[in-house]
Amino acid sequence: MLMSLALGLLLGALSALVMFPAAEHLRSLQDGERAQATLHTSGACMSGQCEVTFKAGGQTVVADLPVGSGGGRQSVGAPMTVRYQADDPQVVAREEDVGGGGAALLAWMSGGTAALFLVLSGAAAIYLARQRRTSLR
Incomplete structure (x- = not known):
């Protein structure tokens, strides 16, 4: 779960801090x-x-x-x-x-993958919380 969360945050940071600005920079040279x-x-x-x-x-x-x-x-x-x-x-x-195509595509792909990993880590956290509750009863 922690690995999934870390990977999701890392891919999200790559997308938001590197690839989206790179795509905008490329478009600025049109x-x-x-x-x-x-x-x-x-x-x-x-x-x-x-x-x-x-x-x-x-x-x-x-x-x-x-x-x-x-x-x-x-x-x-x-x-x-x-x-x-x-x-x-x-x-x-x-x-x-200069259309930003490659960088924009990679930004969307890494952002989508980040969202997937974040959803998976959230689902794992909910599952573990429910398992603990049922084992305490």
Whole structure:
């Protein structure tokens, strides 16, 4: 019961504190400047461990893709289109991600799973309380 409660709270925190804000951040770049980029460092893009290289204002920029990004299965050097903030080109996202889809989907999935675990731990607590009451009689 305690493990279920802890898991539910952890998944709820992941959803509320990480994935929903990540989806909103990705959506905020929908009207950003468009640029052709190259994947500079590949890795777990969903957790924010990928970098892209692109030109912005005549400068070459190497920027981290934010949490919730896709494209982790692409190899280094893969071309992609990115959107970035005109006043801060370090704030960038893949054009395919600016709808917030992957991060929003993961947020809803982890939130739903958190709710399931919380309901299960609540049901277990009620069951144990009833068992104690009947054993005391």
